[in-house]
Ligand code: DOR
Ligand code: ZN
């Protein structure tokens with residue numbers, strides 16, 4: 001048996017409000033617990049998006065009723081920029097500010113760099129900023145972190161050139177941190193024939209073997225593993241306009257533990273990237289009496305049929321993994337044991353309350 005702290009996923013899409021046929025606060029937090037996560041930070045590209053006081057309040061009410069693990073809510077940076085006063089007023093209630101700088105799922109997108117400047121100037125320094133920025137956009141937003149001398153977290157880094165730029169920027173003292181998803185660590189474009197081109201749509205795309213290898217070679221530069229759990233139903237994925245995104249909450253830790261069993265990763269690296277670093281970067285509270293118990297020897301096969309997410313599929317279908325969550329204690333109560341969710345809806349707490 002191995003004991004881990006309650007793991008933190010700083011990047012999930014739980015789809016409520018507006019997309020509850022894909023996932024909601026109940027099923028999404030069940031998936032989190034089944035995957036060994038006791039805290040998730042939820043992205044704002046819901047319908048409507050979380051982007052002002054009213055939408056933040058509405059989402060937080062839903063989460064409070066239904067979440068089974070602890071959670072925080074991102075505030076989305078919208079094109080109608082929030083004032084410095086609004087940002088300061090909302091900062092204590094939000095996990096962070098999310099800026100979408102490339103096209104992806106949902107309406108939140110900031111193309112005009114003067115808007116980026118607005119948010120970098122007026123977002124309180126202690127409010128984490130996380131950004132979806134790919135390729136040249138990533139280099140451009142790193143400049144903002146340097147210009148405004150404030151921390152910036154780069155979501156789902158997936159390419160060789162990106163991780164090399166990040167390494168260089170960190171070495172020059174620019175205050176950036178970054179995360180990588182399990183799907184970019186464990187899948188490449190060579191998996192697309194098996195997954196199917198439509199189902200395999202995800203932003204950032206699955207990339208080349210060389211990109212994947214560069215992520216592993218630069219694992220010391222990667223601060224967090226984050227699932228970017230982005231459930232869409234099979235009907236949607238197999239339909240005429242497949243939306244991008246993979247579910248990931250229930251497969252991340254088993255994949256990472258399998259890499260650990262193979263000697264490609266250490267348990268300490270999993271703990272720093274799924275607990276210590278996200279806690280520091282996002283100023284997250286300690287969860288007292290919280291632990292995740294693992295059977296590191298259990299071998300099993302990933303099957304969508306055995307998952308809690310509502311979306312009903314996984315790009316890792318059929319993969320053999322080693323390492324299984326056996327029990328989770330969350331704030332003194334058993335929240336998960338041997339495949340059963342024991343935490344009730346509403347047990348989860350908003351990490352920004354008090
Ligand atoms: O593949 C993705 N899906 N990438 C994103 O940036 C958004 C996400 C979603 O919300 O579906
Ligand atoms: Zn994204």
Ligand code: ZN
Nearest residue numbers: 011043228230
């Ligand atoms: Zn995302």
